[in-house]
Amino acid sequence: xxxxxxxxxxxxxxxxxxxxxxxxxxxxxxxxxxxxxxxxxxxxxxxxxxxxxxxxxxxxxxxxxxxxxxxxxxxxxxxxxxxxxxxxxxxxxxxxxxxxxxxxxxxxxxxxxxxxxxxxxxxxxxxxxxxxxxxxxxxxxxxxxxxxxxxxxxxxxxxxxxxxxxxxxxxxxxxxxxxxxxxxxxxxxxxxxxxxxxxxxxxxxxxxxxxxxxxxxxxxxxxxxxxxxxxxxxxxxxxxxxxxxx
Amino acid sequence: xxxxxxxxxxxxxxxxxxxxxxxxxxxxxxxxxxxxxxxxxxxxxxxxxxxxxxxxxxxxxxxxxxxxxxxxxxxxxxxxxxxxxxxxxxxxxxxxxxxxxxxxxxxxxxxxxxxxxxxxxxxxxxxxxxxxxxxxxxxxxxxxxxxxxxxxxxxxxxxxxxxxxxxxxxxxxxxxxxxxxxxxxxxxxxxxxxxxxxxxxxxxxxxxxxxxxxxxxxxxxxxxxxxxxxxxxxxxxxxxxxxxxxxxxxxxxxxxxxxxxxxxxxxxxxxxxxxxxxxxxxxxxxxxxxxxxxxxxxxxxxxxxxxxxxxxxxxxxxxxxxxxxxxxxxxxxxxxxxxxxxxxxxxxxxxxxxxxxxxxxxxxxxxxxxxxxxxxxxxxxxxxxxxxxxxxxxxxxxxxxxxxxxxxx
Numbered sequence: 001x002x003x004x005x006x007x008x009x010x011x012x013x014x015x016x017x018x019x020x021x022x023x024x025x026x027x028x029x030x031x032x033x034x035x036x037x038x039x040x041x042x043x044x045x046x047x048x049x050x051x052x053x054x055x056x057x058x059x060x061x062x063x064x065x066x067x068x069x070x071x072x073x074x075x076x077x078x079x080x081x082x083x084x085x086x087x088x089x090x091x092x093x094x095x096x097x098x099x100x101x102x103x104x105x106x107x108x109x110x111x112x113x114x115x116x117x118x119x120x121x122x123x124x125x126x127x128x129x130x131x132x133x134x135x136x137x138x139x140x141x142x143x144x145x146x147x148x149x150x151x152x153x154x155x156x157x158x159x160x161x162x163x164x165x166x167x168x169x170x171x172x173x174x175x176x177x178x179x180x181x182x183x184x185x186x187x188x189x190x191x192x193x194x195x196x197x198x199x200x201x202x203x204x205x206x207x208x209x210x211x212x213x214x215x216x217x218x219x220x221x222x223x224x225x226x227x228x229x230x231x232x233x234x235x236x237x238x239x240x241x242x243x244x245x246x
Numbered sequence: 247x248x249x250x251x252x253x254x255x256x257x258x259x260x261x262x263x264x265x266x267x268x269x270x271x272x273x274x275x276x277x278x279x280x281x282x283x284x285x286x287x288x289x290x291x292x293x294x295x296x297x298x299x300x301x302x303x304x305x306x307x308x309x310x311x312x313x314x315x316x317x318x319x320x321x322x323x324x325x326x327x328x329x330x331x332x333x334x335x336x337x338x339x340x341x342x343x344x345x346x347x348x349x350x351x352x353x354x355x356x357x358x359x360x361x362x363x364x365x366x367x368x369x370x371x372x373x374x375x376x377x378x379x380x381x382x383x384x385x386x387x388x389x390x391x392x393x394x395x396x397x398x399x400x401x402x403x404x405x406x407x408x409x410x411x412x413x414x415x416x417x418x419x420x421x422x423x424x425x426x427x428x429x430x431x432x433x434x435x436x437x438x439x440x441x442x443x444x445x446x447x448x449x450x451x452x453x454x455x456x457x458x459x460x461x462x463x464x465x466x467x468x469x470x471x472x473x474x475x476x477x478x479x480x481x482x483x484x485x486x487x488x489x490x491x492x493x494x495x496x497x498x499x500x501x502x503x504x505x506x507x508x509x510x511x512x513x514x515x516x517x518x519x520x521x522x523x524x525x526x527x528x529x530x531x532x533x534x535x536x537x538x539x540x541x542x543x544x545x546x547x548x549x550x551x552x553x554x555x556x557x558x559x560x561x562x563x564x565x566x567x568x569x570x571x572x573x574x575x576x577x578x579x580x581x582x583x584x585x586x587x588x589x590x591x592x593x594x595x596x597x598x599x600x601x602x603x604x605x606x607x608x609x610x611x612x613x614x615x616x617x618x619x620x621x622x623x624x625x626x627x628x629x630x631x632x633x634x635x636x637x638x639x640x641x642x643x644x645x646x647x648x649x650x651x652x653x654x655x
Contacts, residue, residue: 051505079507091502093495104491110508112516116489164506 003062004029004198005168010049010059011222019045020056021222027168032194034209034230035202037219038242043202044088046219047170051085052078064167080110084166088173090153094146098137098156101145102128105160127163135159136185150177158189168198175208187211206230218242251483258482261565262475269471277460289463290535291579295572296470297532298555300477302571303564304521304528305552307481310561311490312517313497315414318421319525320548321428322396326526327533327543328432329392331445334534336382337452339365369443376438392530393523400522401515408511408518413500422546432541444540448533466535473531474568477524481564484520493517554610560620569621578602 006026012019020042027033037043048054050061052075061070063081070078079085092101103120106127120128132138135155140148145156154177161169171190175183190212193199203209209216209230216233218225220242226233233239251258274280276289284292301323308314343361347353353361363375381387407420435441451462484490495503496510504510533539552571559570580586581602589596598605617623 053501074509075501075504076507076509079505085505087502091499093491093498093502095494095498096491100491103488104495105506112489112509112512115492115508116484116487118488120488160506 002028004064005050006060006062007046007050008060008062010056010061012045012049012054012056019222020049023059023219023223025217025224027198027200029167029198030194030196032191032199032212032214033201034212034214034216035200035219036204036206036209036216037225038204040221041219042222043219044172045222047085047172047200047202050078050168050170051075051083076110079164079166082165082167083170084161084164084168085170086157086161086172086174088176090150090157090177092145092148092153092156092160094144096145097142098132098145098148099128099141101156102131102159102163105163107163107165131159131163134162151179151182154178154182154186158186162193166197169193169200171199171201173203173205174201175203175205183208184211206234251486255482255486257565258479261478261568265471265475265478269468272467273464276464278458278464279461286460286463289460289467291576293463293467293470293535294532295575296467296474297528297535298575299568299571300470300474300528300531301525301552302555302559302567303474303477303481304524305556306561306564306567307484307524308517308521309553309556310563310567311485311497312493312514313500314514314518315418315553316421316518316521317418317546317549317553318425319521319552321425321544322400322522322525323529323532323548324539324541324544325396325399325428326392326529327539328439328445329388329395329526330530331448331533331539332379332382332439333385333388334448334450334452335366335445336362336379337385338447338450340383341452367440370435370441372435378438389530392526396526397519397523400519404515404518408514411511422549425544425549426546429541429544429546432544442540442542444538444543445533446538448539449535449537451534463535466531470531470535473527477527478564478568480524485564554606557610558613558620560622562619563622565625566620566622573621574606578606581605 003026008024008026010023011021023042023046025046035043035046045054049056050070052070052073055071062068063070063083068081070081070083073081093104096104103124106124108118109115129138129141132141135158137148137152137156137159140152145153148156154174158174174186174190178186187208190199190201191214194214201209201212213230215228216230217227218233218236218239220238225242226236226239272284272289272292275284276282277284277286301319305316305319308316308319339362340358343358343365344353347361359375360373364373367373367375375382381391403421403424407417412420431437432439433442439445449459449462454462457465485493492503492508492513495506495508496513500510551574555571555574556567557570558574559568560566581598584599586598588598613620619626
């Protein structure tokens with residue numbers, strides 16, 4: 001019973017189309033997991049359900065030691081419970097500086113009144129600087145994040161995720177739009193992060209998944225097709241059929 | 247507010263200085279306290295303009311910073327005016343009734359109340375004091391209602407709207423419907439606020455009969471300037487810290503803020519209610535200077551004008567809103583006051599009284615298209631801050647931070 005997140009039997013239908021069909025999934029407190037699958041397999045919908053953006057028609061999503069029912073919480077509360085999400089396209093607040101972006105993400109009380117009177121302490125400034133350093137933006141703290149390159153925005157968003165100190169990280173195609181060197185850095189970071197928390201990576205770049213060297217879950221038509229090491233699943237005839245057979 | 251706030255926000259200091267100099271200058275040029283170069287009616291116009299600047303700050307907070315285009319903030323402005331107007335009218339009528347009864351036997355409270363009611367409501371054919379006037383005899387109570395009534399309305403309306411996740415243009419339409427409904431309701435005679443007659447004679451402040459309008463107008467100018475200064479400081483305090491970051495984040499990408507763990511609805515509700523209260527205070531200072539308030543003041547067009555002022559001034563920065571409101575409303579007074587010479591084109595004479603709204607609409611469109619930063623953008627021009635034009639989509643890692651169009655060049 002050391003699962004951090006346990007999703008069981010969820011289904012969701014959009015206008016008659018079954019995006020998720022009786023899907024079950026679970027992940028431990030410190031585990032790296034890759035989810036792969038062809039387009040339309042339900043990868044993003046799965047993340048939407050865990051983060052509260054979409055409510056499933058049936059099924060359960062249970063979180064943490066206290067077995068909280070995530071389906072009863074809204075997006076903000078789920079995020080505060082410790083679920084961090086990185087989107088496919090980098091979404092940072094382009095009108096604000098790198099430091100402001102990180103400061104906003106920093107773990108602290110999120111209620112309007114306390115935010116209104118919240119002023120950063122020395123420790124907060126130090127934390128922000130350290131985070132920026134970690135994602136290679138140490139010199140860009142005062143720059144507007146809209147000026148950053150695509151890859152740098154990806155990094156800033158990862159930095160913001162780290163600032164939230166989540167227990168579960170959902171990462172949607174982290175390698176998209178990154179150079180080869182940046183990809184290697186990202187892999188190393190994700191592997192490192194998974195030592196202390198759960199990380200779920202959605203990706204359809206097989207090469208990238210291979211580098212992560214972790215357990216893989218294959219989704220197809222809204223349910224789990226296969227699960228295991230990458231070599232194990234790629235030798236699965238059903239997976240080969242889905243990926244190559246058509 | 248911790249020390250160093252003004253030092254960190256030099257624009258606040260500049261603003262306060264300009265406002266103080268303006269207020270002193272008008273005082274020394276006024277009829278009551280100076281050379282008399284500025285007429286009492288002009289002092290009133292300027293005082294009213296300061297109140298409009300204050301509601302423009304509220305609009306900038308809700309629209310420019312939080313990204314909620316509210317087209318209903320004049321409802322709160324009007325309600326604030328009604329709340330203070332009720333006391334002004336009631337107290338003054340009470341004085342008149344008591345004076346005219348002078349020497350006779352003292353009236354019972356019921357007789358007094360009936361006499362005041364028939365004075366105030368004779369015009370709509372009623373002679374009983376409606377329940378909403380229950381506190382009209384007490385200045386502190388009505389001043390509290392200036393904040394409470396619009397604040398409560400904004401809270402309830404905002405709670406319903408934001409928790410059903412109504413956003414964008416739908417929310418704008420909803421706010422507009424709110425102000426229209428309120429104004430239609432107040433137009434009815436049995437709403438208890440004298441229907442389309444509204445409240446009048448508000449320029450006469452009970453209890454200070456010794457002072458003439460020339461002095462009172464200057465006092466209201468001071469009060470309006472003080473309210474504007476406090477409102478400006480409050481608004482810049484709100485937008486300067488992390489709270490400001492969060493609301494600008496909500497404006498730019500609401501979903502992302504939600505996934506950071508902030509309850510977007512609570513923030514919207516907070517800003518909406520706060521700005522409604524600011525608008526109400528501005529209204530409470532405005533209508534004693536205007537002398538009259540009627541439901542037409544809450545017509546949707548008023549709130550649309552408010553959006554136009556802020557857009558022309560430059561939304562997303564506080565002094566932009568102030569400059570826009572002051573500039574457009576003063577120019578508007580000038581044009582619609584018939585003081586601008588007509589233009590004779592031979593075949594047609596352009597009468598500015600009629601053509602002013604066309605001119606205003608045109609400048610609104612032009613500003614939106616060609617100078618989205620508004621008048622405040624001129625400040626950037628002076629300071630040499632010209633951000634690069636960025637269009638198109640990001641190109642990806644290899645071409646670095648150039649955007650599509652830049653890379654082509």
